[in-house]
Amino acid sequence: MKYQALKGMMDILPDQVWKWQFVESVSRNIFNRFNFQEIRTPILESLPLFQRSIGEETDIVQKEMFQFKDRGDRDVVMRPEVTASVVRAFVEHQLKDGKLYYIGASFRAERPQAGRFRQFHQVGAELIGGKNPEDDVLLLKVLTALLAGLGLRRYQLKINSVGCQTTCRPEYRKVLKEYLKQKHAHLCENCQRRIETNIIRIFDCKVEGCQKAIEGAPRVLDHLCKPCEEHFAKVKELLDHEKDIPYQIEPRIVRGLDYYNRTVFEVSHDALGAQNAVGGGGRYDTLVGELGGSKDIGACGFACGMERLLMALDSEEGFKTEESAQRLRCGLIYLCVLGGNPELKTAARKIQGQLRGADFRVEELAAEDKPLKKHLEIANRLHALFVLILGEDEFREGTVSVKDMNSGTQEKIKLDAIETYLKGRLVSR
RNA sequence: GUGAGCGUAGCUCAACCUGGUCAGAGCACUAGAUUGUGGAUCUAGGGGUUGCGGGUUCAAUUCCCGUCGCUCACCCCA
Secondary structure (H helix, E strand, C coil): CCCCCCCCCCCCCHHHHHHHHHHHHHHHHHHHHCCCEECCCCCEEEHHHHHHHCCCCCHHHHHCCCEEECCCCCEEEECCCCHHHHHHHHHHCCCCCCEEEEEEEEECCCCCECCECCEEEEEEEEEECCCCHHHHHHHHHHHHHHHHHHCCCCCEEEEEECCCCCCHHHHHHHHHHHHHHHCHHHCCHHHHHHHHHCHHHHHHCCCHHHHHHHHCCCCHHHHCCHHHHHHHHHHHHHHHHCCCCCEEECCCCCCCCCCCEEEEEEEECCCCCCCCEEEEEEECCCHHHHCCCCCCCCEEEEEEEHHHHHHHHHHCCCCCHHHHHHHHHCCEEEEEECCCCHHHHHHHHHHHHHHHHCCCEECCCCCCCCCHHHHHHHHHHCCCCEEEEECHHHHHHCEEEEEECCCCCEEEEEHHHHHHHHHHHHHCC
16 A cells, blocks of 8 residues: 555544544533633644643653654644643633633654554643632533533543642652652562652552552652642532532542642543543643743643544444434435436436525436436435436426335425425424 | 564455465455346356565465564553
8 A cells, every 4th residue: 555644643534423523512512511612722833832831851742742843943843732732822812711622633653552543632621710629620520511411421530639749749759759669679660760750650550569569658648738638628529519420539540741730630431441541631720820821820621532532432332323324314315317308407407406505415416327226226325315316207297206215115296395395304304 | 662463355354373276255346137216135247466575495375584564562641
């Protein structure tokens, strides 16, 4: 094969695209209910934006970004996530309303695997403006409403607090490091290295020995400073008032981006393979200030991976194949003329235009004459719902034969009544 | 970046381990079963330099090496 899509870049083909459209339209609908507004930001951004926001030392910035020099010798990157862009736009345009959502592509140059692509798509929301626990909870309400709207059932929502960058986290890191140094011998090679590089990630290790060592490890939650502890307590309290947010405290979840503080959460689904997070997010109170806005403006947000949502929905059989067929079948009209009489063709074109004008979906009239048998074969392959047949007989009578491809029944309809007839048949379905 | 598995018709796969008969099957496709009625069935048919390159051998889809690609896992994350 001479040309193919780049590694980790997927074509979304017509027989799958309706699923994407479904997720997109449900998302827009849910966000709308909560009065979040859509924002669209560029895919290309400046390198420093992400160095500053995600963190210079993170894997994303160090080795996963598509980055290059543009023709003006400027360092640009394909966005590896969109939160930083949204905050940038918020600050740049001094937006007043910070309830924003987005649907779009991001890029990371990782090795692809199940549920992980180099171009991936996220639907996410940001709530920029406040530092109140109520905001954390609002965001979780939107997130769970979205998942419910999509019909996703078997997911787990895990929440945690990672404290603040200034007080709790440095303190906690110290304590954890002390503890793990004692357990050094029981840890896998990877984790021994992680003690220095990314200590908090040790909690994610799947090696049995490490799991044992971690069991007794000090937890972030026990090392929160007073304000952070109060914030988290309030979040839990508010969440408990919401009946339909089934969450669990999971002290081991941590986020890979530096900007998170306090509340963090993750939605996982076990039908996904190794990459089992369908979504995640949390609070990032320092980011607005970091990117040049007011230091008093806090924020929180979440993002769900579209392809992971789709995988999860597929595994729960959220998409019926019938539904897909129905969408294809959704009201397609196939129009054909019989015989070579040019007058019939002209008449048919007129009907075709009229029906399209009335908002029907009409397959373009075939260029060549074919026997009826052929026309029906084609119509069947296209999943047409109705075939309109215009032959000499019909033409003389000023009618057209309408064949219902589901039932196989057929009746002659007067030309001037065709629109209302079809409308009636389509609505009744 | 590291490791493992896999590349055979448009698609899903068989034959490879134990080198050697024309590399097969299902689905799809094309044409017919008499000319204004589809989906089903039947009949016939087209289609593969076995990813690419090299090596071993009288002989390679089959064994070995390289390369490219895909997949999964590590890592990381949505």
